[in-house]
Amino acid sequence: MSLGDQHEASGGYGGTGQTRTRLPEGDGGPYGGARRGTRSSSRSLVTVVGVVVLLIAAIAFANRGEGDSPSADTDDSPKAAATEPSGKNPVDTKSSGIPTGFAHDRQGAESAAANYAVVLGSAEMFDEGRRHQIVTTVYAPEIAAARQADLDKAYSSKEFLRNIGLDKDGKPPAGQTFVSRVVPVGTKVTASGADDATVEVWYTSLFGLSGEGSTNPVTESWYTTTYQLKWINNDWKVTDFQQQDGPVPVGRDQKASTADDMTKAVEEYGGFTYAR
Template sequence: MSLGQDGPPTRTRMPEGHGGHSGGSGGGRRSQPRRALVTVVSIIVLLIAALAFANRGQHRTDGGGTDTGTGTTAGTSSSADSGSAKDGAATSTAPSGGKPATGKADGIPAGYTHDAPGAQSAAANYAVALGSADMFNTDRRHQIVAAIHDPSVTAKLQGSLDQAYSGEALKRLGLQPDGTAPAGLTFVSRTVPVGTKVTTNAADTMTVQVWCTDLIGLAGTGSTKPVTSDWFTVTEKLVWLSGDWKIQSSSQTAGPAPVSSDGQAATADEIAGAVRDFGGFTYAR
């Protein structure tokens, strides 16, 4: 996603095979449902942040990889990221060694350092929260959005997401009207950051890109919506407010996706067990 600094429409990643990312193996096939939702929830509001990752599903529709216009310049990175990835410099991915966060807000890591590594840690953890299965539960979604966004954009964003996480979007994912999985199945929605990059760096405003892969679908015997994976890049514009980084606006683009492996796919029950038994992480630069 790309962020708009002048307040262009932002795209939120919504439920259902939503927000598909073309590119990579099977990308076109999965790209329809997700992107359709992105269009539904496009919000034309000044600097509104809509990072809703639920738009990851088996099909992503609507050109969900369009750039909303950022005015940022890739490669204008902080000293912590001074190594240019294009030069293959190790420093571009070297860890900062700092603690990612000092506390939590509604279960999400909070209390980041007021610098580029802190902004990257925040962006990665926010991507995880917005791509989680919790976003399909109304009360939990409201908590997540309020905890990590600029308060000035939260109210309108909440309403847009309530509309997006309902009706046909949930049906296409095989979920019940309340966002839960049918009996005997496990709903999987998990975003995994692979790397981060600062593209604009100012004292109280930073634009961070988060390269991610994800899992989404229904795991379990008899599932007609098997768990699939995809690759995408989220761009978040963060602002420093009340001693922490908050999302002011965000967007998403497809890829870069690696060539798929020849590994044997796990059974539905194995996937359900893995999601149940393997917990997530707190990410840090």
């Protein structure tokens, strides 16, 4: 796989023949992370771990309702807007630090997709041991092994790591902090069955290196990832995903924070467990 040029890997990450793998653009981050303005990097990078955020998973879900056979048009389904909260807690359990045990209904499928997108687009994906835990937890068993091999290959590429400013072990330079975060804005179910679902997650991502001397400053990007999920072993699991740019809002004329302020924010502000 060439990480230096933008490309699409058919059947690449996931082995389904449908997944579109996107590498970071410019000095971008994985999972189609934030686009960077680094002059020396090609806009190609976002196409490698684009995969990862966007590994960000496919979701199988069942329609809302009570019991094991939820139906699509139940009273607990938000009516006013696609992003209206359901008022239900997403989960109260975790596996390897990742939210799991989602409900077998619409709310559960959408919450699973949002939470899986966050962990698949995190900086933890650059640590081999942690990456293996994440993939095993969020992907369907028959998909996880193939996905794992593809991700290991992508994340161990010296060229890719060099282009985003990390060393061969995925570590940032001394005095700098590596940032890779996905922040879901909304979710939408586009198709569903008793034990499968297609869920779109619209999100913004932060990607880059914060700290004095960084040549890849933290920037933001906007994407929508479509996840195919399946109900397996009493939880939603990802089977495939596709990623596309946008919708992208018009940026405001705000002054960028200093490298020090950005580093402090990343270190001091924790993430959330996302509910629908």
